[in-house]
Amino acid sequence: MAAARKLMSVRRDWRERDVRVVLAALIIAVATVATIALFAGQLQRTLVSSASSFLAADRQLEAENGREIPSGWLTEARSRGLETGRMVEFSTMVFGAENFQLVSVKAVSDEYPLRGQIEVQEDPDGARQLVAQGPGPGEVWINPRLLRLLNMSIGDSLEVGNRNLRVSGLLIREPDGGFRLSALAPRIMMHADDVASTGVIQTGSRVEYVYLFAGSDDALEGYYRWLEPQLEPSHEWESVQDGETFSRSLQRAERFLLLGGSLAVLLAAVAVAVASRQYSLAQRDTVALLKTLGVRSRGIGQLYLRRLALWGITGVVAGLALALPLFWLLTRLLSELLERPVDLYLEPSALAPALLTAVVSLFAFAYPPIRRLRNVPAMRVLRSQPGESGREAIPDMLVAIIAVFGLVWLYAGELGLVISLLGGLGLLLGILALLGWVLVAALRKVRGGGNAWRLALVGLYRHRRASLSQIAVFAMTLMLAATLILVRTSLLDDWQAQLPDDAPNHFLINIAPDSVGDVSRFWSEQGHDLEHLYPMVRGRLTGLNGQPVKEAVSKDERINALNRELNLTWMPELPQDNEIVQGAWFNPEQTRGVSVEAELAERLGLAIGDELTFTIGSSKVTEPVTSIRTVQWDSMKPNFYMAFPPGGGLTDMPATWITSFYLPGDDKTALNAFSRRFPTVSVLEIDHIIDRIQQIVQQVTQAIEAILALILAAALVVMAAVVSATLQDRQREGALLRTLGGRQSLLVRSTMLEFALLGGFAGVLGVASAEAAVWALQFGMFEGEFGWHWQVVVPIPLISALVLALFGRWQLRPVLRVSPMLLLRRLE
Template sequence: MGAAKKLSSVRRDWRERDVRVVLAALIVAVATVATIALFASQLQSTLISSASSFLAADRKLEAENGIPVPPEWREEAERRGLKTAEMIEFSTMVFGNDNFQLVAAKAVNDDYPLKGEVEYQLGEDAPRQVSARGPDRGNVWINPRLLRLLDVEIGGSLEIGNKALTVSGLLIREPDGGFSMAALAPRVMMHSDDVAATNVVQQGSRVEYSYLYAGEESDLNAFYRWLEPRLEPSHEWESIRDGEALSQSLLKAERFLLLGGSLAVLLAAVAVAVASRQYAMNQRDTVALLKTLGLSSHGIGQLYIGRLALWGLVGIVGGLLIALPIVWMLNSLVADLLERPVDFRLDILALTPALMTAVVSLFAFAYPPIRRLRNVPAMRVLRSQPGESGREAWLDIGIAVVAVFGLVWLYAREVSLVLALLGGLAALLGILMVLGWLMVIGLRRVSGGGNAWRLALVALYRHRRASLSQIAVFSMTLMLACTLVLVRSSLLDDWQAQLPEDTPNHFLINIAPDAVDDVEDFLQTRSLPLDTLYPMVRGRLTELNDQPVKETVSKDERVGALNRELNLTWMDQLPADNRVVDGEWFEEGQRSGVSVEAELAEKLGLKLGDKLGFTIGSDKVSAEITSIRTVQWDSMKPNFYMAFPPGGALDAMPATWITSFHLPAEQKSELNEFSRKFPTISVLEVDHIIERIRSIVQQVTQAIEAILVLILAAALVVMAAVVSATLQDRQREGALLRTLGGRQSLLVRSTMVEFALLGFFAGVLGVAAAEAAVWALQYRMFEGEFRWHWNVVLSIPLISAVLLSVFGRLQLRPVLEVSPMLLLRRLE
């Protein structure tokens, strides 16, 4: 064929309804996936940027061996365009007004913090202020408790080693001070240039050097690749994802965005599959005519490959033209909600799933039947005998499954997510096979007549293959949409239940055993009920099965729990937000054993029966693992890696107690009175962490609503495409019925009943499959508790029935508005 003929053929093709349906499906598919992918990528970077203020940077490098890193490391980071800052942390005694006190000192340079702000006061009764840097040289900011412990005043002098510093402010909050409860001593912050003059940091001193980095993600990753071969076991590279409190919320948020995008990919694939396959089936006569005119099979293949490529290009361009303005509007909405600017940046990598969805779906679903048609003799095609065998149909299904699996894997890269969704679809298809068999048996005995219900049932039997195909696509579409709705509801319910208004927002640490009752009385008289009180012992995990743990565990430098002291406790009751996943919780009267947190157990390769050895001061204790449990770190309650039974290995060890409670903002002044009465008890404020987690929940909620709208829109497009796939056959039957004297009202009622039945069955199956998928996702990915969603289970089948009956009614418009004879001639 010449170029002019090919162009003319393409133009004629584009005027056909099937081609327009394919293009519409492609455009919607690309627009949906691209919008969700771009918005999710933008929102994810916004969440990470917002949460990074809690690390005071984007990345943090800790040197726990007491030796500063080589200066060329900082030079290399700055050469790569990264901002840097330095900190030195150590414990020391301070002297003030003839009093001594052990403190946790943090020395920072002028660049600290790179993200977030330091909150301080110029006096106990002065308003809180924020600063983008720490104290100046010669000054020190101290924890408010030190005013009473040392009997010093603002403007007074505080000696650290050989250096006298001026107390210029009260340190209220550090951006990176909220993740660890290990620093039980009061904090002081000074300038790093004053450290040398104190002479407290000597060779062999217990000191930790920390280096902060901020910049573009690509630059940070490139720097880490350069840095990684130079790191030693005592070096630890951290990101915001390593923080126990916020990391869980970030992880759930990102997983939900992945879920939304994966559902969009699946729906887009279904939309393109339905539309393109219908087009391919309708090309049999065209292929026969082309072969009759002498076009070879190879030429036919090239012709259709060119057409599909051209349509793919049109779909991609059209989808992007729709997606980009929508993403810009969604980002503007997020910026308004957060009351902060959100930079809109086009992430090319985020567009990959959208482009691959269009190309793979088009060629995986449309080309296989066309490829087979080119090998069929022209006469067999003209006789409507394309020669498809069951084996070829199964080959198509296999190609489709591989294509769908590949697309979802490309987008999500989460095995549990892919298996949950595809497992739900597989179960759905299995049920449909049984349903099809029952439909054939049950509807075979229905005879026709003038009743709308009888006509509808006869039509279902007559179009049983098409009906089953439509039920399959409708139920898959409803399953995917319902999965997102149900996970959204479950996720938000879990988050809201996890962080109610009375969530504990303050920790009390270092409570002496003889002060426990006094602390409880103090808070109860002020209507501030305590959460559970836990004893706490500081110890290091040093042995595993009587061998040094750092020799037994590979890559121990990646496990921070091996490089620091852990908070150990004993308890008789399993906390409400913990769940035993292996083994059994301590029985009443049990005195031996230890329960280990699940993620740490996985990192260290621990299993039931392993013997752990701990060093506590100069003492050593050991215990056998009797259970492994999950811990909800973002519950804002005391949580522990290791838990022993009462009267067990920790019973003889000196312990302090820890608890948490909720303090309303209007009662903040109670903290001053509490600190005066209990000067040795540390108060850790985590209300700012709770505010940030709630901010993340709010942002994700908005994203969920936007994604939900897009998914439902895509679902409607899929359903419309499926209904229109049998448009010609149904219009022909409607015209024949009118020609034979059938009334319009009977035709309308029977068609609407037929589609209502299809919608109802599809709704029941879709909701059942969605509940199964949600169970798997909620249990495995979001670590939540599954609950039946009866409001959705009961309403979706009815909504689906009404919606499809409306679609069926719309199909009758040509039948009712055009002369039956004219319509029959047009269809022929």
């Protein structure tokens, strides 16, 4: 026993090809899973901090009631190690050289912004620069368009209420250039300490105080727990995740990473399973010999268990040694993409999935075939015994499948993902069984000849068992890789579709009913037709089925829509990007009813027929819910929670009109003429917000592509491992074929064809099951629509055929280089 154990050192193991494959698979598994987990954590932090600049902080507390928050709240925040800042937002008339103009003022404290930077210009022709602080006391930065509207120059003084502030710069972009309809353009930015002296803010003025907080997640969470019981309904606590557009992009990117990690786990399991089965087959003679020498079954079991443990430790150590530099490299790459330094953030708990993957792969996939080695009869030494029928492996496979899907579930935390992938794999194995039957039935009749095609087909038939299991592994690998490519493609398409290049980038708000026609005509003359103008009535949702709405709705739900005035509208037709999910849209004669946005309806627990009461000014309007519809909030078009029919409940209410349209950067000067002609209409410029969103999408895309490349590399290694598992048999066969008179060119062509067919079959299968899995995923996780992806469906089988053909050619190398005599001897 001792001698036998001595034989089993890792060093000796390493000399065996199958052990090298098992170890390589394990190392790659640990490295990939650890790298992805580490990088996902890093990416999330980086993106959140990058997106945090959208709030100019990590969290914002908005007080919409026109009152400042108790000073104790800020003191508490600072005592918890948080940075704080303050902003005051209001609208007022300002007076320039000769004109008045309504502006939206943002007055900021010295600390603003806590996250991100402000882009300013010292004069209209000067260079743009990024600064980390707002204007000082006595100064004001103004929107460049305002400079022209008011016919002013840098250095002039702007009258804000009772104060004269010196225009010291042009405000190009603020990090939290958030999208609020109350923020009426154009913008000026001043110091918060100057607000009192302007005398603009009186009791009852419409003003919003916004407080900024930044610090560690723990401190922020702790502070919020302390703060929450004291918040009033008019207080709103906002984090980056609450912002609709960005949270979606982030959530999707995070899910993609989780999916990537899960696929890495699956790939690893496949690789380990293939390699260890090969290893256990090769070990049968050794086991028989050990038994002959007197080692008992139990001893054999222990021997191999110890080896597995040794491999596990080696795999984990080497895998982590590989993961850390890779992670460092990816982070460097991320830093280059973002064009800013990224702090290396190493979360030790991110390594847990990698360790678990190693343990599960080894014990659920590698151990069963190795455990069965105990049953190898000693008689094998004398006489070759029939091999396993494969039936005894079925319970092991079930355990393995359950284990790996449990692992994926644990890792991704999404049952939907597990079920989608399981479904896809199920479909794959089903088709494979069918294909196996067809292969046997159709190829049985093909009989030789010197033709490479026939020889390749005969080869496929002869190796039908090996071929089918290879196709199964390749197809699974390709399915996993294709799933990832497909999800990436549809994710990006989805984003692209949401924000096309001509997405509306300007809103016109506050259009008086009698100037709607003139406004439309103005823009038509400029060559920009306004597609849809919507009336907008501001009102609160106050009643549900006769009860005050706050009593009727569960206390657990914190619904912002109930805390503020909603924009209500009426419209004859359902907007193109809205979709009715319950009930029916208004028919042309209908005047009663209201259509409610789906998410709000769900949170309020609304059903068709519920009576909603709105308070608009001093009147109340009660209407039944007649339909529930989804809304594309990130479409950059006016969107409404509540829509009424024309001639319905809103008919006599005071309305202004709103629209959005696309205005290319070159045509922006038209806005000056527009503002002069329609001074009461507010123009909201969101082109820079769209730029930021597109920038974030691009960053996420690049990160996703880096992960994709990693996974594809892992897939390639799995394929190489599988092909090399049959290396010896193939080489022996090649040598024998040459001995029996097969020409080199015939051998090369038929082998490449055979592998190409194998790869092609596997590719088609893999892509088909990937489409099925993506179809399921798309429904559950990424909320997109499904379509066939020809750009992936066609090339993957072709690429897979080509890659395998090259693998096949590569395997033949020694067969072609050495004389068949030498090779046959060497392989004996």
